[in-house]
Amino acid sequence: MIAELPKEEILRQREFAAMVRELLAVRTQGASAFVQTFGCQGNEADSERLRGMLELCGFARAETMETADLILFNTCAVREHAQDRVFGNVGAVKSLKERNRKIHIGVCGCMAQQKHVAEKFRQNYPFVDLVFGTHALHRLPELLYQLYTAQKRVFALDETAAIAEDIPLRRSSDFRAWLPIMYGCNNFCSYCVVPLVRGSERSRSPARVLAEAKELVAAGYKEITLLGQNVNSYRAADAAGETVDFPKLLRAIDDIEGDFWLRFMTSHPKDCSEDLLQVMARGKHIAMHLHLPAQSGDDGILKRMNRVYTSGEYLRVANRAKELMPALSVTSDIIVGFPGESYDNFKNTLRLAEQVRYTSLFTFIYSPREGTRAAALPDPVPHAEKVKWLQELTALQERVSAEQCDAMRNRTLRVLCEDDGKKMRWSGRTQGNQIVEFDGAAQIGHFCVVKITNVIKSRFYGEMI
Ligand code: 5AD
Ligand code: SF4
Numbered sequence: 001m002i003a004e005l006p007k008e009e010i011l012r013q014r015e016f017a018a019m020v021r022e023l024l025a026v027r028t029q030g031a032s033a034f035v036q037t038f039g040c041q042g043n044e045a046d047s048e049r050l051r052g053m054l055e056l057c058g059f060a061r062a063e064t065m066e067t068a069d070l071i072l073f074n075t076c077a078v079r080e081h082a083q084d085r086v087f088g089n090v091g092a093v094k095s096l097k098e099r100n101r102k103i104h105i106g107v108c109g110c111m112a113q114q115k116h117v118a119e120k121f122r123q124n125y126p127f128v129d130l131v132f133g134t135h136a137l138h139r140l141p142e143l144l145y146q147l148y149t150a151q152k153r154v155f156a157l158d159e160t161a162a163i164a165e166d167i168p169l170r171r172s173s174d175f176r177a178w179l180p181i182m183y184g185c186n187n188f189c190s191y192c193v194v195p196l197v198r199g200s201e202r203s204r205s206p207a208r209v210l211a212e213a214k215e216l217v218a219a220g221y222k223e224i225t226l227l228g229q230n231v232n233s234y235r236a237a238d239a240a241g242e243t244v245d246f247p248k249l250l251r252a253i254d255d256i257e258g259d260f261w262l263r264f265m266t267s268h269p270k271d272c273s274e275d276l277l278q279v280m281a282r283g284k285h286i287a288m289h290l291h292l293p294a295q296s297g298d299d300g301i302l303k304r305m306n307r308v309y310t311s312g313e314y315l316r317v318a319n320r321a322k323e324l325m326p327a328l329s330v331t332s333d334i335i336v337g338f339p340g341e342s343y344d345n346f347k348n349t350l351r352l353a354e355q356v357r358y359t360s361l362f363t364f365i366y367s368p369r370e371g372t373r374a375a376a377l378p379d380p381v382p383h384a385e386k387v388k389w390l391q392e393l394t395a396l397q398e399r400v401s402a403e404q405c406d407a408m409r410n411r412t413l414r415v416l417c418e419d420d421g422k423k424m425r426w427s428g429r430t431q432g433n434q435i436v437e438f439d440g441a442a443q444i445g446h447f448c449v450v451k452i453t454n455v456i457k458s459r460f461y462g463e464m465i
Contacts, residue, residue, distance in 0.1 A: 003162060003163070004162065004164070005162045005163065005164045005165070009138075009164075010164065010167070012142070013138060013141045013167075014056070016142040016145045017056040017057045019141075020057040020144045020145050023145070024057070024058045025058065031058070032059055032060040032061065032068050033051075033059040033060075033062060033068055034062040034065045034071050035050050035051055035054070035074060036065065036071070036072070038074065038076040038086055039076025040076065041225065041227050042180065042183075042198075042227055042229070043074050043109055043110070044172070044178055045179075045180050045227055046074060046109065046134070047074045047172075048178065049137065049167045049168070050072060050108070051169075051170035051172075052167060052169040052170040053167060054070070054072075054140070055170055056168045069104070070103065070104045071096075071103065071106070072106040072107075073089060073090055073105075075107060075108065076109065077110040077111045077113075077114060078110070078193060078194065078367075079364060079367035080368070086107070090105070090107060090121075093127075094125075097127045098127075106132070107121055107125075107130070108131070108134075108136075108137065109133070109134055109137075110133075110134060110194075112132055112134075112157075113133030113135065113157065113197040113198075114193075114196070114197060114370070115157060118155060118157055128153070130143060130154050131153075131155045131156070131157075132155070132156040132158075133156070135162075135199060136157070136158040137167075139156060161184055161198070161199030161200065163183065163204060174219075174221075175220070175221055175223065175418075176221065176416075177216045177224050179212055179216065179227060180226075180227045180228065181204055181228050182201060182203040182204060182228035182229075182233075182234050183199070183204075185198060185200075185201060185230055186200050186230075187229075187230060188373075189305055189306050190305055190377075191367075191372055191374040192369070193372055201233060203235055203236040205236055206236055206249055207238065210252055210253060213253045214256055216260075217256050222261065222416055222446070223263065223287075223416055224253070224260060225265065226250070226253070226262070228264075229266060230266060230267070230268045230271065231264045231266065232246050232276065233268065234246040234249055247273065247278075250264065250276070250286065251279045254283045254284055254285050259447065260285055261285060261286075261431060262283065263287045265291045266333075267291060267292050267293075268293075269293075269313070269314050269317050270308050270309050272290075272317050274320070277321050278324070280321075280325060281324040287432075288327045289329045289330075289432050290321055290329070291331045291332070292314075292318060292331070292332055293332050293333035294311075294334060294349075296335065296338065296345070296348075297311045297314075297348040297349035297350070298346070298348035299312075299348075301338050301348075301349075304338065304339075304340065305374070311348060311352050327431075328432075329434065330357075331359055331360050332358050332361055333363075333364065334349060334353070334361055334362070334363050334393065336349070336365050336366065337365050337379075337381055337385075337389065337390075339377035339378060339379035340377060340378065340379070340380075346389050346393075350392065350393060350396055353396055354400070357400050357404065360401055361393070361394075361397045363390055363394060363397075365387065365390055398457065401458035405457075405459070408452050408460065409453075412450065412452070412465060413431075413436065413452060413460075413462075414430070414431065415430055415436050415438065415448055416428050416429055416445075417442040417443060417444055417445065417446055418444065418445070419444070420444055425437045425439055426439070426442040426464075428448070428450070430460075434458075434460060436460040436462055437459070437460070438461065438462040439462075439463050440463055448464050449465055450463065450465070451463050451464075451465050
């Protein structure tokens, strides 16, 4: 297990924050910052920490990028497309900087952790002032201090990944919370850049996680999502030195008194144990949703992806989960067009999706990532062909989703209302994370019971009862 950063380091950052606050007070009459997030919930959670640190440094929250004195892009490297979007968005703020030299632009997160990408920002984006990777996130106050005092560009590509606790945090919602329980990943799936940019697995202390969950429930949060690249491999020692694994942690959080839903993601099928399914099935608060990425339904491809399970093993886990929890919504990620994948291989993925009957699927065309093992493999299938396969899978899933949704007509479901009804109707999510649009006297951030009166494709419409 990798240790937490020493307290002194966190205190040192607080001192830097105070110094930045003083600098800002002298230089300007109040500065504001804007954080733009790309990518997964892990990045959303990191951005909440970035905003907390910015607040401590004396920044107000800018409503728009155009009005901000500091713009930070918290980036995603998981696919080329995500990365291109970041380059496009960063490129677009060049003109803001040209109009107003006083603003500062920073890029951080997964893209910035990669040396070759940081180098690209150094060479081709001279208007970017600050670049720091995931491992340096907690050092934002210090980096801002350097930026403002040295008046030159700052690059921080720390190599060591530790757990930074007690970082100030500004949550983006007052009813839905991200709760990271572990960071990094040891799985090295052959296509995936995450272990390279987020480092090896490290689990937070169970006492800290539990205390944070209790605080959230006491503060009225209605949905808590435990986050990690592979939450199932959470493992840490408690105060008595006993090992706490993920099922045990989940059970402890589920035992908290209150009215809330407990979610978690992402689960690796290899570690999705009977013990975990039992805890889920018996839970009082655990949402009936399991995000269980299959990535492929073909054993040869799974092997080359280094997923370490077969499609049969995957199916057994998914079936067992549904057997224990008939109302469970199972969702998945699928990569189409892995190097060397043939249409026959792909047909096995179609078959798996048909057999599991997912509630919904996140589908991606394989994207080669520098530094991963798969990037070196021959990849003869043309992109246009992969797009066709993807469409075939999407069509299958749309049919399966629509069939499942249709069976929910006239049922009543508990929904967490999340939208203010500006589109004439309210909208919210079910335990299975499906969106429901409905009429009635709802309130944002509160649970309500909705009768499903209509289903169009895989969207629910209903009335509050
Ligand atoms: N290409 C395409 N999809 C990828 N994912 C991860 N790496 C890649 C890649 N190189 C997908 C996986 C993962 C999800 C978050 O992103 O399906 O589960
Ligand atoms: Fe990437 Fe695999 Fe780790 Fe998920 S489990 S983050 S896909 S390496």
